[in-house]
Amino acid sequence: MATKYLNQLESLFQKVELAGIDNIKLEFKHFFSGAAVYANGKICITLTPAGFALKLSKPDIDSLLESEGNKRLRYFPKSPVKKDYVVLSDSILNNANSLDSLIRKSIELAAEQS
Numbered sequence: 001m002a003t004k005y006l007n008q009l010e011s012l013f014q015k016v017e018l019a020g021i022d023n024i025k026l027e028f029k030h031f032f033s034g035a036a037v038y039a040n041g042k043i044c045i046t047l048t049p050a051g052f053a054l055k056l057s058k059p060d061i062d063s064l065l066e067s068e069g070n071k072r073l074r075y076f077p078k079s080p081v082k083k084d085y086v087v088l089s090d091s092i093l094n095n096a097n098s099l100d101s102l103i104r105k106s107i108e109l110a111a112e113q114s
Contacts, residue, residue, distance in 0.1 A: 006028060039106075041114050051088065071086070
């Protein structure tokens with residue numbers, strides 16, 4: 001099952017415009033029942049049965065949570081909320097410009113923390 005998510009994540013990144021962040025090493029790995037992207041060794045993006053989630057700054061998360069469909073990440077029903085992550089709505093996932101911008105922010109944030 002995780003292989004499916006890893007393949008989807010890798011396919012998505014073939015379409016994402018990431019020019020200018022060539023100095024950041026991206027890795028795609030299995031992650032629980034899904035897949036994750038690591039930037040310079042720090043996890044920043046996950047794709048699991050819980051959805052497509054990005055690690056972002058608090059202001060970015062707060063702004064996204066104001067829009068319908070975005071939600072805090074919780075991997076399992078009774079597990080704690082991952083406060084640094086937001087699961088994106090289908091409307092953002094289908095908007096290439098918004099998605100590219102948010103992915104870039106997530107990667108840059110993780111790279112800064114490495």
